[in-house]
Amino acid sequence: MDKIKIKNLVNGAIEENSSLFLIELNFLPDNKILVVVDGDKGISLKECVRISRAVEHNLDREEEDFSLEVTSPDIAQPLIVKRQYKKNINRTLQVKLIDNSKIEGVLKNVDENAIDLEWKVREPKPVGKGKITVVKNKTIPFKDILEAKVKLLF
Structure with a gap:
């Protein structure tokens, strides 16, 4: 899995909305990609879907199978950034x-x-x-x- 390419795709999708910022990008076992994004006024489901599609549509599942989860931070988790x-x-x-x-x-x-x-x-x-x-x-x-x-x- 090309982690640099994925990181660039995630950052590019986030940069389309200046109120959003990346909290976490993790590459987990079994080719699972976890992206945690927040916004200055929160993040909508629509924005999570947009980011997910921006990443997914630029990766080839025929080349390598993966799962992608784009989510907002859990309110019970500590502040990170x-x-x-x-x-x-x-x-x-x-x-x-x-x-x-x-x-x-x-x-x-x-x-x-x-x-x-x-x-x-x-x-x-x-x-x-x-x-x-x-x-x-x-x-x-x-x-x-x-x-x-x-x-x-x-």
């Missing part, structure tokens, strides 16, 4: 850091090197009894993130 973080600004993320600590907060900003999270906590009042709600912020470099997932809220 930085563009996924940008897509999820103002959503709640669960972030596991390389020191195995965890932070949950609303994604407020993404740049080339880090993300900014914001969350609220109840803390004792500086003076007197009771608690107050305090807004906390933290900038987390990408190099410190082991895994980040969008928290599903129902």
Whole structure:
């Protein structure tokens, strides 16, 4: 299987829509090709079919049998590429850091090197009894993130 040709076909099909981006391209056993694509505003089934056809119609099944799956990312899977973080600004993320600590907060900003999270906590009042709600912020470099997932809220 010509992996370079397939990669070029996938990239060419994705480039036809500037809001789309490749998350994953895997060549699995038994000549299975898995393509995971996302978009800045999600990806429609129609776009997945278009990408699949663009790849399939340029490969010869007589030459080599294969199966091709073009899909959107699973919401329960960790974020992989930085563009996924940008897509999820103002959503709640669960972030596991390389020191195995965890932070949950609303994604407020993404740049080339880090993300900014914001969350609220109840803390004792500086003076007197009771608690107050305090807004906390933290900038987390990408190099410190082991895994980040969008928290599903129902």
